[in-house]
Amino acid sequence: MRTQMEPRIRVSDGERDRVVQQLQQAFADGRLGPGEMEERLERALTAKSHGELLPLVADLPDAPGRPDTPDDVLRLTTTGGRIKRSGDWQVPRLLYVESEYGGARLDLSEAVVRHPEIDIELRLPYGSATIILPPGATANVDGVRTGWGSVNCSVPGRARPGGLHVRITGELEYGRLRVRASREWSGPRH
Known part of the structure; x- marks a missing residue:
């Protein structure tokens, strides 16, 4: 918000x-x-x-x-299911992800992102999340709180001029958060 x-x-x-x-x-x-x-x-x-x-x-x-305009905020909620977004989808400036017992997988590598900086707020008390960023993107995960879980971010934490920067906040009491860059596509697999 x-x-x-x-x-x-x-x-x-x-x-x-x-x-x-x-x-x-x-x-x-x-x-x-x-x-x-x-x-x-x-x-x-x-x-x-x-x-x-x-x-x-x-x-x-x-x-x-x-x-905020309605296009700038998206709330994804479920009680126990998995929230998944991938491919060609529009990423808002502010994304809320909530699930009591489920997890989330957000792949931004092929998504349409109109804003240079976006915020993702996670509320996953018993679930885990994986966030996949396009190459060159950065992410700050300092606002994520865990109790028994963990946070693993393998992309740079400071914003870079001209690149996407994602601020991730929220709570994953028992789950884990993994933030990584996408792997480049190497053609069809046989």
Whole structure:
């Protein structure tokens, strides 16, 4: 769930980075000219509070603090079954995955991902999850909590310019989380 920015609250480096990425995308889309882009970037990089960041992106799509559109949020739930997504599917900006006793397998390697950063929130008390990312993607799993389970992430944790970055949060009390990059296709198997 996207949180509302409070104008007086100090911003983090991550929040500044997200605004910079949004400005860069707006420039690439032709929404900002070079001079305006340069001015907004300078202000974004020196912003100390949300109140200084908000005006920089208020007139752009996906501005922080705006409500999510239905296409930006997807909730996948089951009680005991396995949640599976693979192939050509559209990945929202925010994906909730919930199953009391089941697990999840999310393959993003062939998926349509419109956002440079996405969030996946897992609620799998007794289940495990495998998330497969496209080559070059990164993932931060620091927000995942386990009791008796484990977290194994074999992709870089810091975002890289131009690549997909996935923030994974949630709880897997007894299950495990595995995050890996896809293996390249080597042709049909005989």
